[in-house]
Amino acid sequence: MEESSKSRSSGWKIWVVIILLPLIAGILLSLLVPRPILGVIYFGDDINATTAKDLIAQLSYARDTPDVRGVVIILDSPGGTVTDTESVYMELNRLRETKPIVTMVEGMAASGAFYMSVGTDYVFAKPSSMVGNIGVIGYLPDPPFVMENIYSTGPYKMWGSPRDTYVREIEMLKQGFLQAVLLGRGNRLKTTQDVILRGQIWPGADGLRLGLIDELGAQSQAYDKAASLAKISHYRIENLRNLAGLPEPQPLPFYGKANEGVTAHYPTEPGLYYLYIPFMEDQP
Amino acid sequence: MKPIRIIIILVCLLIPIVVRTLWFYQGVYNPAMISTPDYASLNFKEPKLSTPVPEEPIKASIKPIVVFDMSHTNSFLFSEIDSFTRALNNLGAQIEISDYNLTLGDQLKTASAYVVILPTSFFTTSEMDAVIQFVERGGRLLVIADPTRDVYSDYISGTSTNAVDVLNLLTKSFDISFSNDYVYNLEINESNFRNVIYTQFGKSDIVKGLSQLVLYSAQSILTGQNPIVIGDKNTLSSLTDQGGSLILAATGAKDKVLAIGDMTFMTNPYIQVADNQHFMVNIAKFLVTGVKTHDLVDFPRVFNRNVTLLTNEKIPMDSKFLGLLSSVQDGLNLLNIKVQISDKPIEGNDLLVVGTYNIIDDLKPYTDTFGLKFDIKKTEEPSVDEMALETPTPEIPPTETLVPEATGKPEPTRTPEETVVEEFSKGSVTVAGFGKLPIKGVGLILYTPGTDQNILVLLADSVSSLQELSGYISSGSLSGCTVQGQIAVCQTTPVEETPTAYPSGY
Numbered sequence: 001m002e003e004s005s006k007s008r009s010s011g012w013k014i015w016v017v018i019i020l021l022p023l024i025a026g027i028l029l030s031l032l033v034p035r036p037i038l039g040v041i042y043f044g045d046d047i048n049a050t051t052a053k054d055l056i057a058q059l060s061y062a063r064d065t066p067d068v069r070g071v072v073i074i075l076d077s078p079g080g081t082v083t084d085t086e087s088v089y090m091e092l093n094r095l096r097e098t099k100p101i102v103t104m105v106e107g108m109a110a111s112g113a114f115y116m117s118v119g120t121d122y123v124f125a126k127p128s129s130m131v132g133n134i135g136v137i138g139y140l141p142d143p144p145f146v147m148e149n150i151y152s153t154g155p156y157k158m159w160g161s162p163r164d165t166y167v168r169e170i171e172m173l174k175q176g177f178l179q180a181v182l183l184g185r186g187n188r189l190k191t192t193q194d195v196i197l198r199g200q201i202w203p204g205a206d207g208l209r210l211g212l213i214d215e216l217g218a219q220s221q222a223y224d225k226a227a228s229l230a231k232i233s234h235y236r237i238e239n240l241r242n243l244a245g246l247p248e249p250q251p252l253p254f255y256g257k258a259n260e261g262v263t264a265h266y267p268t269e270p271g272l273y274y275l276y277i278p279f280m281e282d283q284p
Numbered sequence: 285m286k287p288i289r290i291i292i293i294l295v296c297l298l299i300p301i302v303v304r305t306l307w308f309y310q311g312v313y314n315p316a317m318i319s320t321p322d323y324a325s326l327n328f329k330e331p332k333l334s335t336p337v338p339e340e341p342i343k344a345s346i347k348p349i350v351v352f353d354m355s356h357t358n359s360f361l362f363s364e365i366d367s368f369t370r371a372l373n374n375l376g377a378q379i380e381i382s383d384y385n386l387t388l389g390d391q392l393k394t395a396s397a398y399v400v401i402l403p404t405s406f407f408t409t410s411e412m413d414a415v416i417q418f419v420e421r422g423g424r425l426l427v428i429a430d431p432t433r434d435v436y437s438d439y440i441s442g443t444s445t446n447a448v449d450v451l452n453l454l455t456k457s458f459d460i461s462f463s464n465d466y467v468y469n470l471e472i473n474e475s476n477f478r479n480v481i482y483t484q485f486g487k488s489d490i491v492k493g494l495s496q497l498v499l500y501s502a503q504s505i506l507t508g509q510n511p512i513v514i515g516d517k518n519t520l521s522s523l524t525d526q527g528g529s530l531i532l533a534a535t536g537a538k539d540k541v542l543a544i545g546d547m548t549f550m551t552n553p554y555i556q557v558a559d560n561q562h563f564m565v566n567i568a569k570f571l572v573t574g575v576k577t578h579d580l581v582d583f584p585r586v587f588n589r590n591v592t593l594l595t596n597e598k599i600p601m602d603s604k605f606l607g608l609l610s611s612v613q614d615g616l617n618l619l620n621i622k623v624q625i626s627d628k629p630i631e632g633n634d635l636l637v638v639g640t641y642n643i644i645d646d647l648k649p650y651t652d653t654f655g656l657k658f659d660i661k662k663t664e665e666p667s668v669d670e671m672a673l674e675t676p677t678p679e680i681p682p683t684e685t686l687v688p689e690a691t692g693k694p695e696p697t698r699t700p701e702e703t704v705v706e707e708f709s710k711g712s713v714t715v716a717g718f719g720k721l722p723i724k725g726v727g728l729i730l731y732t733p734g735t736d737q738n739i740l741v742l743l744a745d746s747v748s749s750l751q752e753l754s755g756y757i758s759s760g761s762l763s764g765c766t767v768q769g770q771i772a773v774c775q776t777t778p779v780e781e782t783p784t785a786y787p788s789g790y
């Protein structure tokens with residue numbers, strides 16, 4: 001009796017050793033398997049040097065952090081400068097090589113912001129969000145002139161290029177924008193080049209009909225879509241700005257260089273812009 | 285340890301890990317094929333450049349005057365159209381800018397063409413009437429709009445004026461109006477959708493020889509007249525996003541009015557593109573080649589050609605008459621009109637006839653149409669004027685052609701030439717509308733406009749009075765004369781009084 005009781009006790013101990021302890025150990029080890037993170041980038045500004053730098057920092061963080069399995073960009077932007085838009089677009093494409101990116105258009109994804117959106121895997125919008133405005137705006141410099149007190153070594157040293165060159169560069173950039181849209185949207189685009197090159201901005205519902213976006217939906221659907229593309233579930237949503245340790249954005253006037261404290265609502269410097277900027281009376 | 289136990293341990297160890305992993309991760313992200321634009325392949329589109337148009341000065345007998353309107357808050361700088369003004373100069377035109385000190389009617393009296401570019405303050409009714417009359421008499425009118433700069437805002441009053449509104453009021457009489465739009469072409473353009481390439485042209489010398497024209501943002505034109513630059517089916521209006529034969533340039537009023545919806549094409553560097561330069565030169569030719577019919581109100585700019593100053597053998601070529609000729613010549617030279625003195629009309633020239641009432645019969649071919657009726661009593665006595673002022677001029681010997689035959693009446697106090705010039709201190713002339721006028725102290729200026737020849741007749745009671753009449757040419761107006769139709773009646777100094785070299789209105 002005693003022997004059998006001992007052997008039962010020893011058998012129980014064995015099972016504890018070979019099942020329970022490994023299970024506990026396994027559970028403890030499984031905690032090392034990270035819960036996937038869906039990084040969220042809130043971008044509600046125009047695309048300029050400062051905001052683009054912030055965006056790129058967040059995208060880089062997402063790319064370099066294995067736990068971040070996908071990114072959702074909550075977008076509400078009229079676009080911005082050409083170079084900064086291209087910088088962000090290229091970073092997006094680089095990130096897409098390893099992690100899916102979904103765009104959720106809140107207020108608008110116009111011009112440069114739409115350029116950004118075609119560099120992502122899937123685009124959501126609200127029915128009344130504004131999307132499109134594909135094209136370029138150029139604020140031409142003054143015609144070259146010379147001044148008494150300033151000397152330069154060539155006629156365009158101070159002006160960059162002839163005014164006419166700006167016009168031609170606009171056309172060249174438009175072609176680049178068009179290519180980006182065609183490649184980004186691919187066969188999801190349901191309209192012709194003629195239509196999209198008109199520079200029109202459409203409500204999300206029309207954008208869906210034209211194939212400029214993929215779906216009308218809520219932010220939560222965007223998260224789900226990103227998770228679906230990343231093949232993850234039970235994810236954690238994190239603001240990439242916080243994860244990347246970036247400070248809260250300071251609203252800076254992009255358009256206005258604030259001459260004498262006055263903020264203009266349009267670019268105050270000559271240049272080329274992927275920008276949706278409805279005409280205002282005080283524009284030059 | 286038995287292998288089975290090892291397996292169980294491993295399974296138990298891995299199960300939580302696997303479960304947790306599968307709980308979070310259902311697969312591996314499969315990236316879509318990512319394509320980005322081939323930025324390196326993008327390049328500038330350079331336009332086809334214009335072939336320089338050789339300069340062909342037009343042999344106009346009179347330097348045509350082209351007046352540019354700068355009095356209506358025009359939205360352009362004169363320097364911007366330097367290429368155009370240079371083309372006009374090359375064609376022999378004289379360029380004038382509208383003068384605030386003169387009425388538009390007065391300025392257009394001397395003009396061959398009037399150019400109105402982007403006015404943003406309204407023309408008055410009298411100004412519009414002056415323009416209409418100017419065109420009716422053959423003056424050329426060029427009106428140019430441009431959608432890139434057609435609005436003038438007055439920040440003080442808070443109002444703004446659109447050049448299209450101003451121009452349309454001016455051009456409505458010619459069945460031409462500008463649309464408040466811009467045209468664009470997304471299919472075929474010169475580097476930008478608003479820089480449209482045009483290859484369809486109407487029938488007009490203005491577009492002769494053009495194969496491709498580029499307008500850099502243009503307003504379309506509505507007209508039932510003669511369209512000369514027409515957009516293709518892909519050229520659309522911003523108002524409707526519809527196209528189909530939009531008109532960008534048109535002529536009206538029997539090709540005397542030219543309306544163009546773009547100014548930029550004639551500025552640098554766009555003038556060098558396609559056939560733009562050619563078009564601009566054609567426009568310049570259009571402006572300088574118009575033949576304007578004149579009225580006497582245009583005096584003294586009543587000639588379209590060089591002038592033959594017709595002399596009469598019965599008027600001696602003495603110092604006084606030479607003074608008259610010199611005065612006329614100087615006055616017309618000031619108007620860039622060359623004067624040839626001859627006793628016969630010269631073909632291709634306009635005619636200026638000077639004569640005294642005593643030779644009115646010889647001047648009938650030039651005065652008949654005016655229905656003048658003379659009642660002249662010849663006086664045998666030399667006038668005070670002649671007696672006091674006319675002295676023989678031995679340094680200028682009379683020539684055979686200039687010295688008429690003697691009348692046979694003894695004139696002991698006069699030279700043989702002077703005897704020919706009879707003074708008519710008594711008598712009258714009946715002029716339609718004026719009634720009966722004494723010929724003493726009254727000069728008549730008669731004008732007959734014609735397609736091939738304009739004729740101006742100066743009539744007075746003496747050479748001295750004729751000199752006074754010729755002074756009106758120098759003074760530039762008939763101020764002091766009464767003008768009715770093509771007849772002006774001017775007061776001259778009666779021969780008893782001390783004559784003056786200038787008209788009373790000078």
